Amino acid sequence: MPAAIETETLTRRFKRHLAVDSVSLTVPDQAVYGFLGRNGAGKTTTLKMLLGLIRPSSGKARICGIDVSVDRLAAARKVGALLEAHGFYGNLSGAENLDLTRNLMGLRRSEIERVLEVVEMSDHARRRVSDYSLGMRQRLGLARAMLGAPPVLILDEPTNGLDPDGIADMRRFLGELPARTGATVLLSSHLLGEIEQTATHIGIVHQGRLVLEGELARLKADLAPEIAVETDDPVRAEALAKARGFAVTRGAERIVAGLRPGEDARAAAAALNRALVKADITVFAIGQQARTLEGIYRGVSGPPATQPLMQPELV
Amino acid sequence: MSVAAFFAPLAVETRKLNRSLAALLAIAAPTLIAVFVFFNMLRTKAPSAWDMWMSGGSAIWAYFMLPMSVTALTALVAHMEHGPKSWDYLRALPLPRWRLYAAKGVCVLAVVALMSAMVLVMVWGAVTLAAMIKPQLQPTGAFDLAGYVQIMGLMLLAGLLMIAIQLWTALRFASFVPGLVLGIGGTFFAVVATSAKQGVFLPWQMPVNMLASEPWRVGTALGLGGGLGVVALILMIVHLSRREVV
Numbered sequence: 001m002p003a004a005i006e007t008e009t010l011t012r013r014f015k016r017h018l019a020v021d022s023v024s025l026t027v028p029d030q031a032v033y034g035f036l037g038r039n040g041a042g043k044t045t046t047l048k049m050l051l052g053l054i055r056p057s058s059g060k061a062r063i064c065g066i067d068v069s070v071d072r073l074a075a076a077r078k079v080g081a082l083l084e085a086h087g088f089y090g091n092l093s094g095a096e097n098l099d100l101t102r103n104l105m106g107l108r109r110s111e112i113e114r115v116l117e118v119v120e121m122s123d124h125a126r127r128r129v130s131d132y133s134l135g136m137r138q139r140l141g142l143a144r145a146m147l148g149a150p151p152v153l154i155l156d157e158p159t160n161g162l163d164p165d166g167i168a169d170m171r172r173f174l175g176e177l178p179a180r181t182g183a184t185v186l187l188s189s190h191l192l193g194e195i196e197q198t199a200t201h202i203g204i205v206h207q208g209r210l211v212l213e214g215e216l217a218r219l220k221a222d223l224a225p226e227i228a229v230e231t232d233d234p235v236r237a238e239a240l241a242k243a244r245g246f247a248v249t250r251g252a253e254r255i256v257a258g259l260r261p262g263e264d265a266r267a268a269a270a271a272l273n274r275a276l277v278k279a280d281i282t283v284f285a286i287g288q289q290a291r292t293l294e295g296i297y298r299g300v301s302g303p304p305a306t307q308p309l310m311q312p313e314l315v
Numbered sequence: 316m317s318v319a320a321f322f323a324p325l326a327v328e329t330r331k332l333n334r335s336l337a338a339l340l341a342i343a344a345p346t347l348i349a350v351f352v353f354f355n356m357l358r359t360k361a362p363s364a365w366d367m368w369m370s371g372g373s374a375i376w377a378y379f380m381l382p383m384s385v386t387a388l389t390a391l392v393a394h395m396e397h398g399p400k401s402w403d404y405l406r407a408l409p410l411p412r413w414r415l416y417a418a419k420g421v422c423v424l425a426v427v428a429l430m431s432a433m434v435l436v437m438v439w440g441a442v443t444l445a446a447m448i449k450p451q452l453q454p455t456g457a458f459d460l461a462g463y464v465q466i467m468g469l470m471l472l473a474g475l476l477m478i479a480i481q482l483w484t485a486l487r488f489a490s491f492v493p494g495l496v497l498g499i500g501g502t503f504f505a506v507v508a509t510s511a512k513q514g515v516f517l518p519w520q521m522p523v524n525m526l527a528s529e530p531w532r533v534g535t536a537l538g539l540g541g542g543l544g545v546v547a548l549i550l551m552i553v554h555l556s557r558r559e560v561v
Contacts, residue, residue: 048561052407053403053406053559054561076408076409088401092330092331092333096333103323104324104408106320144404
């Protein structure tokens, strides 16, 4: 069975600017794939190539095994999309907007009721879209993407502009989507928290290149927590920690000891603390620090740029 | 593919006009001509022929209101997609893109045809109403419906090139400005170059040349406006459906 989405050295150049550089990503069937990167990293350009909206300079993009450049219409039948702009007609109601797309796709009228129920918008379907809140428009956008029950959903920044309640709502929807619809979801975002809580797989794109890809749980397991120690003698502390089997990185006044997967962080920190004190090494502070998605991101993309990757506090 | 599926984009375009500014414009422009004819007739002292009122209405339409209406209509119809940025959604759908643009073209042509018909109906209504208020102004002569319809049809045909240019510009550029500048500029030069021989080659002046007394003007405007208009519409559909919207 082919991957739901697959790209092969996908590249797009705009005059001198290389927007997407040899991106080869694989989105397994029924995954929620978080496509991460700063604004301008190349996410939207990649998604537009997947949707056949712009042509790749080189490389291939496949949806359910169908090459988008070779048979755009067949590939398009497999995809529903929610893009950054809603693209709704404010003079029409939500149901009327959906009916336009339904009509163009040649689907049955019952599809409208079905997708409205999935996004819990049936009660608001007769209102004009110009009266909708941003969250309602996003839900309606999701409903439109699901018309015809496509096996693949491509969602570009679906929580953009939403308030905390809206973000929580949308996150719940996204997390439930594969179970409710059986669809594979490619979710682009620059919000680490959003991806961390909804995605089963991630791909990180940085300056147009895919720098990391994998199953999120496995990546996190491979990257167990660390113990940070502030000390007056980091050189001896490093040697001692290494002798006890820790992978250690040393700073000016601190060391960071990486734990092995499955190791009890509290017990390991207590044991290390005892050993350091016993060796007459002053410990100013010791504590566990979790490896977050942001940590993973920093590891592959370097320090924050002027446009930070956001890790908001969400409800 | 079923006939319904083939014509679905056209049906969708028509439904988008529901409660839209473009629909309002389509009603407002003919109404303004009718209002003008109504008050103009009321201020006269003696009755005039039907031909005078109907031709007068057609002349205002072709000379000024048609080019300006086409400018505004194409801008509004295009802005329905540019405004909410719905091109990406439409172009990502599993249907050939040329059908989307062809539907836009057919829809605009249909609205302009409808407006032309409304000009006739509303001018007739305005004259009839004015004659009811002032019976002594009851129009004289025959009401040559076939002749009026023919003139309006020829104006529409001669206006094809102007409509194609305006629609192409409006769909190509997300901003209102290029289409408006082109339309206002074209109408301005069409008005100031009314008596100039070269004016007949100006797309915005071609419709009004259907009222010209010299046959070469009528033939030239009709041939160029209609012939090149069809070519321009086809080129527009090909260009826009192949173009990337980044």
